[in-house]
Amino acid sequence: MWLPVMGLIIGIILGLLTEIRIPEEYSNYLSIAVLAALDTLFGGIRAYLQNIYDEKVFVSGFFFNIILAASLAFLGVHLGVDLYLAAVFAFGVRLFQNIAVIRRILLTKWSTKKEKLEKS
Amino acid sequence: MDKRKMKINFTLIAAIIGFMIAVQFQTVKKPEDRDTRDIWQLREALLKEKELQSNLLNEIRSNEEKLSAYKSKREQSKEKALRDTLNELKTDAGLTEVTGPGITLMIEPVMENIQLGETTKNVVSPELLKRLLNELNMYEAKYVSIDGQRVINTTVIRDINTETKIDGHTVKELPLEVKVVVNDLSTAEKLYNRMKVSKARDEFFTENLRLDVNAPNPEITVPANQNPIRIRYMEPVKEGSGS
Numbered sequence: 460m461w462l463p464v465m466g467l468i469i470g471i472i473l474g475l476l477t478e479i480r481i482p483e484e485y486s487n488y489l490s491i492a493v494l495a496a497l498d499t500l501f502g503g504i505r506a507y508l509q510n511i512y513d514e515k516v517f518v519s520g521f522f523f524n525i526i527l528a529a530s531l532a533f534l535g536v537h538l539g540v541d542l543y544l545a546a547v548f549a550f551g552v553r554l555f556q557n558i559a560v561i562r563r564i565l566l567t568k569w570s571t572k573k574e575k576l577e578k579s
Numbered sequence: 580m581d582k583r584k585m586k587i588n589f590t591l592i593a594a595i596i597g598f599m600i601a602v603q604f605q606t607v608k609k610p611e612d613r614d615t616r617d618i619w620q621l622r623e624a625l626l627k628e629k630e631l632q633s634n635l636l637n638e639i640r641s642n643e644e645k646l647s648a649y650k651s652k653r654e655q656s657k658e659k660a661l662r663d664t665l666n667e668l669k670t671d672a673g674l675t676e677v678t679g680p681g682i683t684l685m686i687e688p689v690m691e692n693i694q695l696g697e698t699t700k701n702v703v704s705p706e707l708l709k710r711l712l713n714e715l716n717m718y719e720a721k722y723v724s725i726d727g728q729r730v731i732n733t734t735v736i737r738d739i740n741t742e743t744k745i746d747g748h749t750v751k752e753l754p755l756e757v758k759v760v761v762n763d764l765s766t767a768e769k770l771y772n773r774m775k776v777s778k779a780r781d782e783f784f785t786e787n788l789r790l791d792v793n794a795p796n797p798e799i800t801v802p803a804n805q806n807p808i809r810i811r812y813m814e815p816v817k818e819g820s821g822s
Binding site (some may be wrong): 462463464465466467468469470471472473474475478479480481483488489490492493496498499500503508512513517519520521 | 584585586587588589590591592593594595596597598599600601603604605606607663
């Protein structure tokens with residue numbers, strides 16, 4: 460369980476150490492890509508906890524969501540409509556839902572464990 | 580096995596997300612440059628800037644003084660006087676365009692007098708033009724141009740191969756415009772009245788030409804002479820050799 464967190468930390472450290480900077484006007488795309496990636500990550504965790512995890516869905520969803528979000532933002536910039544807000548909204552809502560589901564699952568697991576302990 | 584693979588997947592994707600977040604963070608983060616000076620430091624800085632400003636103002640003032648000194652020096656210099664003289668001489672010699680009060684004369688063929696089958700003569704003879712010029716000069720004409728060609732002291736009007744030429748410029752087309760500029764408007768008025776009753780009109784008429792005199796105009800422009808003035812028999816007087 461701690462391996463993904465380690466991966467996250469390693470990634471952050473790597474990013475900070477390489478000192479890569481993207482042009483200011485592309486930071487919009489990157490932020491939306493980050494959001495999409497986070498959404499996929501939490502979706503994966505939820506699926507794992509619900510035992511419906513599929514590796515192909517997870518990996519393809521990760522890249523596909525990022526690309527879709529970035530292209531939506533790109534289209535929005537060229538149409539003059541803030542389309543990336545749609546992506547932000549969708550991913551945001553899903554992020555909250557996923558986290559809520561994860562929280563509930565963890566809570567039920569925790570409580571059943573406690574009950575078992577009390578029984579024994 | 581499957582669980583291990585899943586963990587690797589999660590780890591990899593978490594690492595990618597971390598990397599992306601770090602890059603985004605670095606892009607958005609701007610070096611903060613906060614002004615932490617207190618009021619006395621600010622005052623000192625202000626004082627410094629003010630000093631700089633006053634120094635600059637002093638410099639500007641001294642430069643302007645210098646400029647005006649140079650200007651007044653130039654005004655009083657010999658060069659200025661020479662330049663003025665040169666300009667005056669140029670105006671007198673006809674090398675500059677002149678605008679002033681004056682009259683215009685039109686020379687045109689008398690159409691109603693032409694008989695059927697008669698060949699029209701479209702040339703003004705040089706003698707006629709010379710007489711006209713003499714008359715104009717008699718009545719205080721100052722600057723004259725014929726057909727856009729300035730007439731000056733050295734201008735020659737002559738017949739070359741049955742073409743009337745003014746300083747090499749061929750007078751071909753009728754009607755012909757003669758512009759005369761005089762000193763002031765009253766002189767122009769006088770000139771106008773005299774030309775209306777002058778003999779020149781009769782002389783032109785005998786050659787089937789009509790001389791129309793237009794009313795005085797306060798703004799008449801006579802072009803400059805374009806041909807170089809060649810001076811052949813002239814040399815400066817040597818000082819002391821006096822004759």
